[in-house]
Amino acid sequence: MTLAARNLVCSYGPTRALDGVDLEVAGDSILAVFGPNGAGKTTLLKALSGERKPDAGRVVADGKAVTGSDPAWRGRVGLVSHRTGLYMKLTVMENLLFFASLHAVAGPADAASAALAAVGGRELAGTRAEALSRGQRQRIALARALLHDPDILFLDEPFSGLDPSGADALATMLGARRSPERIIVLVTHDLRRGLGLADRVVLLRRGRKVLDAARAECEPEALLELFTGDARGRA
């Protein structure tokens, strides 16, 4: 499948978080979006997922314009963010079952167990989310995002709060999901982790795309220079 953004503009009051961003991603690839804080990374992710309606421009999936008001599109999207999005008073299994039922997954109980096993959290099923460590919660959040086998998986700073082994496990899982039918979009300011995974790299600065290249073409030092703002004049 393909996902594309056409001239996306998003404003918060007088500030333009996105200022005419174009983007194209094909299946079988992991796109990493980098940028300093306030560059518009999260806004870009929200615009792509349909959570925020852009002021101008559109998002196109497989040649068709998509919006967040279409439930069928929301059903194809999965999300992991730096907030885990779990209900603290519910157990891990209840959280997963709830979201599996909302997505009308066939056999929600089996799907939930399978997703839980995939992130290596089988023994946590009966534990309330509030009793889990930050890293454990993040793993459950990943399981929740994969429950309905989304075509497009969005990850918003997924490494924050994960210990190195958790981050490695996440990276392995993401690599294993690669398929022509699936797209993964990763938003992060963690250059090292992001570059380790990505096939494509996009760098945002003040709402504009300043770099769009294949991973192989990127030299980390040059990227770092762009990233830290030494290239202010070029933005």
Next chain:
Amino acid sequence: MHAQDASGGGNGMGIGHGGGGRLAYLGFGLAATGVATILLVHWMVAFWVPTEAAQGVVQRIFYMHVPAAWTTFLAVAVAGLASAAYLWLEDERGDMAAVAAAEAALVFGAIVLLTGPLWGRLAWGTYWTWEPRLTLTLLLWFSYLGYFMIRGSVADPRKGRRFAAAVAIIGALSIPLNHVSVVWFRSLHPEPVVLRTEGPSLPSEMLATLMTSLAGFTLLFLGIFTVRYAMENLLRRPASGPPPGSDGAFT
């Protein structure tokens, strides 16, 4: 590796730029005509219209109270409809019209709420009675106060506008309720005297004064509304934001 610069970026706000100045002049003209008409009404009320037999001189406040109430409801209806248009069509002009009308609703509502008790004190012997129509006007007024409170207190202005629009719509929906409550619950409040199926029940001078006043208040409202709308239009011109690259300072 190539650095890429996405140029341009359309302005999808749909604000009608230009014409703001002309609109403001039209508004000032309407408002001035409205004020002149209301001054004429004051002369009519003081020197021309006969005194009502049952209530005496006090009844003359009627020529301010009723048109102000009519204008309040008109303004609330405009604010409600404009807000619905804003939510549904996502056209920012809807929100600009809604703010303009909501402010007018607060002002004219204040006139109703001030003249009502004055009249009530002399006619019924009490400043305030929990009479349904007066009560619901008060509630409506507070709803529109809430409209402005919520607008200004949300971090993302677009959300604030949507929330406010929802409040405006709910406020406007309470007008029919206002009317039904008067019909269902007989009260102290004078019966409708103009909009009746048998035709107006007022003597002709009174009717003429009332109609002139209605016209004056309506013109004043349209004037204030137009000026305020033009102002809002001007205020929002920099909504396209500081050009990226300049460090976001307002000029």
Next chain:
Amino acid sequence: MTSLRWIWLIARKDLRAEFRSGGRIAAMLAFSVLACFLFSFSLDRTLVSGREIASGLLWLTVLFASISGAGRTFDSEEEDGAFRHLLLSPVSRHSIFLGKAAANLVAVALVAVFTLFALTLFFAIASPGPVVLHAAILLPGTIGLAAAGTFFGLISRQSNLGDSLLPALTFPVLVPLVFFGATASSRVFLDRPWAEISGSARLLWAFAIGFVAVGSLLFRYLTEE
């Protein structure tokens, strides 16, 4: 039918979390009992009889308790950003509203029953009128309160004025409901025939249905980013 299923799933999830933490409902019930207790000794009962003022106190207590609880309707959604994920699921917006309002209704209805009981007790009302008629008045009333509380609860949540905004937003809309509710309940307390009550009961249902309908229609505009 999927809508009904979603409403049920969301309401059940909310109630489950609610009864496990217990905080909100317990606080609302404690408020209602304490309010009734304070009323019972701050009012001179040689001047007014409990039966005559009970309905006003009942409705005010339920109103204040439901508004104080309304601000926390979305607490569980915001604890760790779950609302974002709920909105990103295929669930329709009106189902989210109705599900959360249904959970809220359980809390408000519990408070209403509790308050009625506490008032009867503290004011030593020997014959508080038929329970069925009280229920017939309180049911539409609590539906209206729960719907309005859920709707405005989401708005106040995202405002930096927070829950202090709630009374300003909800009271103008709820005063007519409370007025007709208190009128009807006082007639039930005084054992008046149903014919004198049915008019208010019908109005209360009109309010309840109106709030639920308008809330369902407008809710999606509150959740859009």
